[in-house]
Amino acid sequence: MLIRTPADLGAVIRDRRKRLKLDQSTLAKRIGVSRQWVIEIEHGHARAELALVLRALDALGIPLDASAEPTASRGSAPARVDINAIVAKAKKGKS
Template identity: 75%
Template structure:
């Protein structure tokens, strides 16, 4: 399963949790977070803590693997339009 966004990660966590017949409460206790946290992460919370995410994955026996992208597609010719970065910056300025 490729992970590209917090939402995808959340979906993976939810599917796996359900496959293991765990409800949110017991899952939360098992990894040392609140049930609220589980809900938000499963819904794709982008600002969740990295450490807690890794604990959650571990608790569900999910392995994370990092590898170099086969097709960069981000060639030196492309000006690189980073929508995420732009949106994040824009939100900051407004607030």
């Protein structure tokens, strides 16, 4: 599944957690966060700390593939992700 929004990511996390028959509290303990954090990430909370999101993906066995290989989409070049702009925007929101 191509994840484009925080809500997409939350849906993937929620679906995997349920498939593994884990409740939110158990997942929270595995990640080292509160149950409320799990609830928020599953609802697409856009300000989740990246390190915690990566820890959640690892705890659920969800691989993260960030390869830059072009995809076959009608001959167009893949969209580039400007990670610096994403981080700057996130920092602005915290101020």
